[in-house]
Amino acid sequence: MVSAAKANPRYYTEGSDLYLPVPCAFDFTQCLKFLNRSHHESLHSVADGHWVKLVRLAGTSVLIQVSESGSFLVIRPLNTVPNRLQQDALVDYILEVFDLNRDLGPFYDHMKTDPLMGKLCGQYYGLRLLGIPDLFEALCWCIIGQQINLTFAYKLKQRLVFSKGEKLHFRGEDYFLFPSARVVAGMSVEELSKWQYSASKASYLVGVAREISQGIITRDSLLKMSAEDARKSLMRLRGIGEWSAHYVMMKCLRVNTAYPVGDVGLQNAIKIQKGLHKKPLTSELLKMGENWHPWQAYATFYLWHSLIK
DNA sequence: ATCCAGGTTCGGG
DNA sequence: CCCGAACATGGA
Numbered sequence: 324m325v326s327a328a329k330a331n332p333r334y335y336t337e338g339s340d341l342y343l344p345v346p347c348a349f350d351f352t353q354c355l356k357f358l359n360r361s362h363h364e365s366l367h368s369v370a371d372g373h374w375v376k377l378v379r380l381a382g383t384s385v386l387i388q389v390s391e392s393g394s395f396l397v398i399r400p401l402n403t404v405p406n407r408l409q410q411d412a413l414v415d416y417i418l419e420v421f422d423l424n425r426d427l428g429p430f431y432d433h434m435k436t437d438p439l440m441g442k443l444c445g446q447y448y449g450l451r452l453l454g455i456p457d458l459f460e461a462l463c464w465c466i467i468g469q470q471i472n473l474t475f476a477y478k479l480k481q482r483l484v485f486s487k488g489e490k491l492h493f494r495g496e497d498y499f500l501f502p503s504a505r506v507v508a509g510m511s512v513e514e515l516s517k518w519q520y521s522a523s524k525a526s527y528l529v530g531v532a533r534e535i536s537q538g539i540i541t542r543d544s545l546l547k548m549s550a551e552d553a554r555k556s557l558m559r560l561r562g563i564g565e566w567s568a569h570y571v572m573m574k575c576l577r578v579n580t581a582y583p584v585g586d587v588g589l590q591n592a593i594k595i596q597k598g599l600h601k602k603p604l605t606s607e608l609l610k611m612g613e614n615w616h617p618w619q620a621y622a623t624f625y626l627w628h629s630l631i632k
Numbered sequence: 633a634t635c636c637a638g639g640t641t642c643g644g645g
Numbered sequence: 646c647c648c649g650a651a652c653a654t655g656g657a
Contacts (some may be wrong), residue, residue, distance in 0.1 A: 465638080470638040476654050522651045523640075564640045588638045627638080 334414050341398040342411055343417060348427040350449025351391040353628070357453050357471040360631045363477035365484040365499060366460075377491050377498040380405075380412045384491055387413065396421075402493050409595055422451040422577065430618045437614060439596055443625045452624040454574050458542040459535045460501040461575040462560070465567035466527045467520075482518040483507075507532035527562025534560060542575065550578045582612045582619035592626035 335342040345351070352372075359369035367376035374389040386401040398413055405413060418424055431448070434440035455461040463483075468476040487502035487510070507528060515525035534540055540560070545553040553576060557568040565585060572581035583589060590602040593611070597603075603611075615622040 466640095468637090469639040470637065470652080471654070472656060473638095476636090476638075478655085519654065523652060524634085562640070566639055570638075583638075586638055587636085 332419075333412075335395075336410065339400050339404045341400075342392075343396040343398065343414055343423075344390070344424055345394055345396050346426070348423065348431070348449050349421075349423070349451065350447070351396065353450040354421060354445050354453060356452065356631060357628055361473065361477045363474065363481055365477070370520040375401075375498075377500055378413065378416055379489075380409050380416075382495045383409065384489065384500060384594050385409065385413065385583060386491055386493055389417065393444060396423075402491065416456065419456045420454050425451070427621075430621050432490060432619055434615075434622070439593070439611070440615065440622055440625065443596070443629060447625055447628055449624065450628060452573065452577075452621055456542075456575065457501060457573050458545070458571070459504045459507075459532070461571045462531050462535070462557075462563065462567070463501070463507070463528055464563050465570050466531065468523055469524070469562075471565070471588075479518065479520060479524075483515075485532075486518075504532045504535035508536045523562070530561050531563070546578055550580060552574075553578070573623065578620065579615045580619050582615075582623060584612065586623070588627055588630055589623055594631050596626070596629060 326508065331520045332344070344565045346558075354625060355369050355372065355374060358364075358367065358374055366375060372390055375386070377384055377386050380502075383403065384502075385403055385405060388399045388401055390397050390399070398417055400413070407556045427449075431444050436443045455464065464476075464480065467479050467483075471479075483502060487506050488499040489502075491498045510529055512525040512529065515528065516522060520528070542557060545556060547577075548556065550572065553572060557563050557571055558565070563571070569581045569583040572578035573583070583607060587602075592610070593599070593608070596601050611620075612619050
């Protein structure tokens with residue numbers, strides 16, 4: 324192995340492969356299980372212990388295959404040999420998606436005494452909150468998923484991605500990026516309606532695309548704010564309510580205390596885990612959230628994970 | 633057939 | 646401020 328950085332390397336290279344040491348409390352298999360939860364996912368695939376995804380770096384699209392080898396995560400660029408800058412960007416991307424810089428020790432310590440989460444932490448030990456680093460994609464995924472079942476939501480996303488996303492053809496397969504805000508901003512409501520988007524979903528998407536493409540709201544600007552200000556900024560977008568704001572804070576901004584209380588999946592997961600015959604009340608959810616503080620986002624994610632068949 | 637889906641907006645009391 | 650209705654359609 325050849326060191327890619329002289330002092331304190333974050334990763335090593337071997338050929339064009341990047342070797343990234345994994346932190347303790349990391350379970351790649353659990354992460355893959357979450358990533359593979361829908362057969363209709365159009366932005367990545369999981370097979371044979373590999374995660375395959377097309378990633379946009381400054382200027383180029385790189386198809387990567389991520390797998391685990393010993394105590395390393397191996398990032399293999401498939402369609403190009405990245406330069407040093409691109410290697411750094413790829414590593415940053417993986418650190419972000421898999422939340423590898425976070426110490427989960429305090430999370431597990433905190434949940435030890437929680438009857439519900441204690442059990443899930445044992446079952447899913449090492450599962451990381453899988454992120455959506457792109458703000459526009461995270462916002463769109465919220466809007467698409469509102470008030471419809473996930474299977475249908477994936478289908479709606481697929482139509483948008485396959486028609487408007489950048490495509491890379493590689494060894495007989497097509498790989499896609501999520502469409503840019505600029506492209507979606509140029510779409511009409513009618514165009515989206517043809518793909519069974521409701522009129523409101525369609526107009527929310529185009530509206531958000533406009534704001535994002537004009538740079539009115541950016542991930543960096545949100546990251547500089549307090550969580551509360553970021554929440555308010557997100558909710559100023561038409562189509563982004565309380566639930567969506569918390570979802571984006573969880574998956575994109577990495578706000579550890581984000582907590583989508585109204586989420587029906589969260590409610591069902593708690594119902595199942597506690598053997599209730601009805602969904603828990605909002606007041607009960609808020610009380611649980613207080614007990615989970617400051618790990619509400621991770622608690623929510625583990626509960627979502629418990630819903631995978 | 634009926635109810636529920638990773639909710640949000642809008643109008644009314 | 647809180648409440649119900651409308652939104653649109655798929656899956657169980």
